[in-house]
Amino acid sequence: xxxxxxxxxxxxxxxxxxxxxxxxxxxxxxxxxxxxxxxxxxxxxxxxxxxxxxxxxxxxxxxxxxxxxxxxxxxxxxxxxxxxxxxxxxxxxxxxxxxxxxxxxxxxxxxxxxxxxxxxxxxxxxxxxxxxxxxxxxxxxxxxxxxxxxxxxxxxxxxxxxxxxxxxxxxxxxxxxxxxxxxxxxxxxxxxxxxxxxxxxxxxxxxxxxxxxxxxxxxxxxxxxxxxxxxxxxxxxxxxxxxxxxxxxxxxxxxxxxxxxxxxxxxxxxxxxxxxxxxxxxxxxxxxxxxxxxxxxxxxxxxxxxxxxxxxxxxxxxxxxxxxxxxxxxxxxxxxxxxxxxxxxxxxxxxxxxxxxxxxxxxxxxxxxxxxxxxxxxxxxxxxxxxxxxxxxxxxxxxxxxxxxxxxxxxxxxxxxxxxxxxxxxxxxxxxxxxxxxxxxxxxxxxxxxxxxxxxxxxxxxxxxxxxxxxxxxxxxxxxxxxxxxxxxxxxxxxxxxxxxxxxxxxxxxxxxxxxxxxxxxxxxxxxxxxxxxxxxxxxxxxxxxxxxxxxxxxxxxxxxxxxxxxxxxxxxxxxxxxxxxxxxxxxxxxxxxxxxxxxxxxxxxxxxxxxxxxxxxxxxxxxxxxxxxxxxxxxxxxxxxxxxxxxxxxxxxxxxxxxxxxxxxx
Amino acid sequence: xxxxxxxxxxxxxxxxxxxxxxxxxxxxxxxxxxxxxxxxxxxxxxxxxxxxxxxxxxxxxx
Numbered sequence: 050x051x052x053x054x055x056x057x058x059x060x061x062x063x064x065x066x067x068x069x070x071x072x073x074x075x076x077x078x079x080x081x082x083x084x085x086x087x088x089x090x091x092x093x094x095x096x097x098x099x100x101x102x103x104x105x106x107x108x109x110x111x112x113x114x115x116x117x118x119x120x121x122x123x124x125x126x127x128x129x130x131x132x133x134x135x136x137x138x139x140x141x142x143x144x145x146x147x148x149x150x151x152x153x154x155x156x157x158x159x160x161x162x163x164x165x166x167x168x169x170x171x172x173x174x175x176x177x178x179x180x181x182x183x184x185x186x187x188x189x190x191x192x193x194x195x196x197x198x199x200x201x202x203x204x205x206x207x208x209x210x211x212x213x214x215x216x217x218x219x220x221x222x223x224x225x226x227x228x229x230x231x232x233x234x235x236x237x238x239x240x241x242x243x244x245x246x247x248x249x250x251x252x253x254x255x256x257x258x259x260x261x262x263x264x265x266x267x268x269x270x271x272x273x274x275x276x277x278x279x280x281x282x283x284x285x286x287x288x289x290x291x292x293x294x295x296x297x298x299x300x301x302x303x304x305x306x307x308x309x310x311x312x313x314x315x316x317x318x319x320x321x322x323x324x325x326x327x328x329x330x331x332x333x334x335x336x337x338x339x340x341x342x343x344x345x346x347x348x349x350x351x352x353x354x355x356x357x358x359x360x361x362x363x364x365x366x367x368x369x370x371x372x373x374x375x376x377x378x379x380x381x382x383x384x385x386x387x388x389x390x391x392x393x394x395x396x397x398x399x400x401x402x403x404x405x406x407x408x409x410x411x412x413x414x415x416x417x418x419x420x421x422x423x424x425x426x427x428x429x430x431x432x433x434x435x436x437x438x439x440x441x442x443x444x445x446x447x448x449x450x451x452x453x454x455x456x457x458x459x460x461x462x463x464x465x466x467x468x469x470x471x472x473x474x475x476x477x478x479x480x481x482x483x484x485x486x487x488x489x490x491x492x493x494x495x496x497x498x499x500x501x502x503x504x505x506x507x508x509x510x511x512x513x514x515x516x517x518x519x520x521x522x523x524x525x526x527x528x529x530x531x532x533x534x535x536x537x538x539x540x541x542x543x544x545x546x547x548x549x550x551x552x553x554x555x556x557x558x559x560x561x562x563x564x565x566x567x568x569x570x571x572x573x574x575x576x577x578x579x580x581x582x583x584x585x586x587x588x589x590x591x592x593x594x595x596x597x598x599x600x601x602x603x604x605x606x607x608x609x610x611x612x613x614x615x616x617x618x619x620x621x622x623x624x625x626x627x628x629x630x631x632x633x634x635x636x637x638x639x640x641x642x643x644x645x646x647x648x649x650x651x652x653x654x655x656x657x658x659x660x661x662x663x664x665x666x667x668x669x670x671x672x673x674x675x676x677x678x679x680x681x682x683x684x685x686x687x688x689x690x691x692x693x694x695x696x697x698x699x700x701x702x703x704x705x706x707x708x709x710x711x712x713x714x715x716x
Numbered sequence: 717x718x719x720x721x722x723x724x725x726x727x728x729x730x731x732x733x734x735x736x737x738x739x740x741x742x743x744x745x746x747x748x749x750x751x752x753x754x755x756x757x758x759x760x761x762x763x764x765x766x767x768x769x770x771x772x773x774x775x776x777x778x
Contacts, residue, residue, distance in 0.1 A: 186748055189747070189748065190747075190748070231720070231721065232721050232743065232747065234750075235743055235746040235747045235750060236721075236743060236746075238746045238750065239742045239743050239745075239746045239764075242742070242746070242760065242761050242764050243742070243764070245761055246761060246764060246765050246768065249765070550772060553772045553775070554768060554769065554772055557734070557768055557771060557772065558768065560732045560733075560734050561734060561738075561739065561742070563732060564725070564728040564729055564731075564732055564734060564739060565739075567728045568721070568724050568725050568728050571724045571728070572720065572721055572724055575720055575723075575724060576720050579720055639720050640720070640721075641720070
């Protein structure tokens, strides 16, 4: 691709009121750099937006600068000048080309709204105006929107390249852009086309025959092809996601390894924290138990006191026995001494007065002795003894303090261990490592899910236990069933006129299918290594420090910076910028897509030390490199500007005249 | 078309005796007409089929 920009003309475009233009000098290998310098929010990004809008009809922004009235200069609007346009004059493959996109409100409308605008698009190549589809085709061939991010971009966007390894969604978007630049989606769709054409040829042949059986077989073949296509599409899409997941996992694991001992410390920390949680729970349980025991504490206390005197109580009970007997005797004597009693309650002997006198004398004697209420005393003693006997709780209570102390000691140990591990790991590392661990688990789960889905599709395709397609291909799979069909069709078609031509066509289709399949596989491997080689050359050129580091790009376009031992290193924002630009260079070399580079704020996140080396690198990436910089990035007449002055062909200026107006000033 | 892709395609085409130019044209058609629209898809496939038939006719003439 031989493309360079010659001039951009703006009319009422965002901050550029009226008609303004910038001319670019013809590209020269020795002086490829053009600087456009302006203050922040002065209209630099509006230039990149103008290029994108003129080429693709959108500014590439997601939330703003999309509607006509957002693109129209505000002062022009206030003066009722509603038309705006961008014209690009460029040279493509040696031909002068003029691309103009204009937005004008429909006539007869007084209060202009976004919906009142009409768009006019015009491409003139030399003296010929292109019309209809040819316009779209021309732009697509010249600089397809799919890959425009590799040519016209905001320097801040380069930081997103780190997402090739960090974020699933962004990685997929970038990966798909890279694949588009390598043409892999187009090879795949060509392969699908060939398959469809092959089946059309076979089907057509069948309709030309009156053989009902043959028609049925071909009908079945068509159903199988549909199934096969669906399975293969699903499998490809799953395999693509699997590649992305594996790449993310590889990177996550390599990042984890880079943390060295800290990685193991985080594992141990997790375990210690689990242990601590357990001890806290145990202590809580004991405290609850203690609380419930405490509500009956007085009983336990009394029992403990009685328990310690158990033997003494038993002997006291024995000593009380004679007294008990005495009490019984008194009771009997009282009964006998009763004047109403005529006979003895025990032996039924008739009681005489002499007997009664004797009984009264004895009764007086017993009652004069100590006959305290022994029965009551014994009952109390029995109650106390029974409590002592059921005193298992006391055993627990006696052991409780020791148990509590043991758990407290465990808790203390855990806390010390956790503190030590936390100190060893460092707070920020810990968060990073934990994030990596959760990402790792997430990836592993996703990989398992994707692998299972791919396996089940493969079973449907290749058998031997295909569970779907009961009458169509079960159990040996779609591919075997298709082969059978093809064999049957071949043998049935042997005597159909024109079969030789059909055979040649289907063989050609099969050969092309095979070639495209192998090309596709080989392309990803070869392109990756070519990209890596070219990217590393650029990486060395742009890096000032340790020359032993290098860039590794795998088949999934995952990026890693490796040290001399092959271990991955984390990168600063400057590092990310260099890695991204190196990858861009690698892609341009491997895909052969060359063209001008337009970068807005290329050094916003680059340290001073690297600006010179990056500028020198950029100067070798294209014959036309337009850099939109603010004065903080490359100061006017600074040593940095002087050091690269030999590579600079032009320096333009953007003057910010007010919040709503800027002016383009040529060099 | 692009260098790495061309190199690989040429090698694989030679292995099976298919003309490189034919493959290049098929891929080019896919680049030019890569919309999801089914009408565009059909017209692309018709164009490819014509290329294939011409290729067979060309072989017959030889």
